[in-house]
Amino acid sequence: MVVDKLHIENVLKSVTDPEIPxxxxxxxxxxxxxxxxxxxxxxxxxxxxTGCPAMDMISVNVKSAMEEAGYNDVEVKLIxxxxxxxxxxxxxxxxxxxxxxxxxxxxxxxxxxxxxGEEKIVPCPQCESKNTQLVSQFGSTACKALYKCIDxxxxxxxxxxx
Amino acid sequence: MGEIISLKRESLLKYVLQLAxxxxxxxxRLAELCGHGxxxxxxxxxxxxxxxxxxxxxILYQYAAEIEGNGKTEDDYPYKRDVxxxxxxxxxxxxxxxxxxxxxxxxxxxxxxYYHLKAMTNSGDERLAQIAAKTIKEATYHLKYSxxxxxxxxxxxxxxxxxxxxxxxxxxxxxxxxFIPSKIENDKSLNGVAVxxxxxxxxxxxxxxxxxxxxxxxxPEVKFPQKGGKDGVHTEHFGFILAELQFVQKSYPDxxx
Numbered sequence: 518m519v520v521d522k523l524h525i526e527n528v529l530k531s532v533t534d535p536e537i538p539x540x541x542x543x544x545x546x547x548x549x550x551x552x553x554x555x556x557x558x559x560x561x562x563x564x565x566x567t568g569c570p571a572m573d574m575i576s577v578n579v580k581s582a583m584e585e586a587g588y589n590d591v592e593v594k595l596i597x598x599x600x601x602x603x604x605x606x607x608x609x610x611x612x613x614x615x616x617x618x619x620x621x622x623x624x625x626x627x628x629x630x631x632x633x634g635e636e637k638i639v640p641c642p643q644c645e646s647k648n649t650q651l652v653s654q655f656g657s658t659a660c661k662a663l664y665k666c667i668d669x670x671x672x673x674x675x676x677x678x679x
Numbered sequence: 680m681g682e683i684i685s686l687k688r689e690s691l692l693k694y695v696l697q698l699a700x701x702x703x704x705x706x707x708r709l710a711e712l713c714g715h716g717x718x719x720x721x722x723x724x725x726x727x728x729x730x731x732x733x734x735x736x737x738i739l740y741q742y743a744a745e746i747e748g749n750g751k752t753e754d755d756y757p758y759k760r761d762v763x764x765x766x767x768x769x770x771x772x773x774x775x776x777x778x779x780x781x782x783x784x785x786x787x788x789x790x791x792x793y794y795h796l797k798a799m800t801n802s803g804d805e806r807l808a809q810i811a812a813k814t815i816k817e818a819t820y821h822l823k824y825s826x827x828x829x830x831x832x833x834x835x836x837x838x839x840x841x842x843x844x845x846x847x848x849x850x851x852x853x854x855x856x857x858f859i860p861s862k863i864e865n866d867k868s869l870n871g872v873a874v875x876x877x878x879x880x881x882x883x884x885x886x887x888x889x890x891x892x893x894x895x896x897x898x899p900e901v902k903f904p905q906k907g908g909k910d911g912v913h914t915e916h917f918g919f920i921l922a923e924l925q926f927v928q929k930s931y932p933d934x935x936x
Contacts, residue, residue, distance in 0.1 A: 567814055
């Protein structure tokens, strides 16, 4: 099969995250391009959390999306540099997260206040209220913290700064 | 010259395994609490931390396998080595005990781990520096979490205070092993690659002391720090960890999904 770079790019960009299916791997910022060598295609992914079980799933999904598009010689390579940070989530990604009910990261990682213990206001993705409370720094997946909204009483996930 | 290079490779391999073993064994200990945490949120938090540590161990074991070559994979190290080959510090293999013990062990490890990774981001070995830059983000959350719990329980009710003090009294002698260099950490060929653990001791202890003071806990004096783990001499608990960790591999060698 002829390697059509634009076609490949479009196929890869459409692969979604298994945990948060509204986000593509491009929205998430983990897709780092691809390299070709003859017919062999190496897709570069920078992992989110080191232990994230979704990473293996993403590799499988990338391969099967590529196979469907007709590319059979595909390898997914996890790279550690650039280090993934939540700053790499696109603006589109932020919007989609919120619509999905997950509060997107409220600050850039260059703002180190999240480390010093100073709590930021995380608006509720359901009712926009700023009257919310941290329940636990560790939530349903490695990348999320658990919050609750004092006004609408809904618990919600927060995609924490990383 | 060739011999020097291969000696360096062997030392680097051993060093990487030492780092990986710490992360994996603590990850395994914390995983024992999956479904058994004191309350749901803490069950989830503890297992999240476990997952981070196992993830860190994986990228280190993958690196080890690359260094060693000869077809080794990341799975060979955790599943196919016996007690004496493991180089983790004794602290991480100690049993979970009550929640105070689990938190105190975590807090001690986090104080070491965080400053160790911070120093490792400057390692002359590019891969180790990258791994440190990645995993320190996770270790930062761990340290925050365990510090908060030490303070909440230490400065909590009389009972929670007593339990934290009990855990501190029992575990403090295992804290310093992390800062006593092993033969490998002192290996000249790893100069600038391996972290000088004696140099991070002051920062780790400063954090440790600050949190203990806020938590109203008294740090007992340690006359004889316990060590040996880095040289493969482990506590009586360690064999049981491996028995569970390696059970499937021993019952069905080389089995695959």
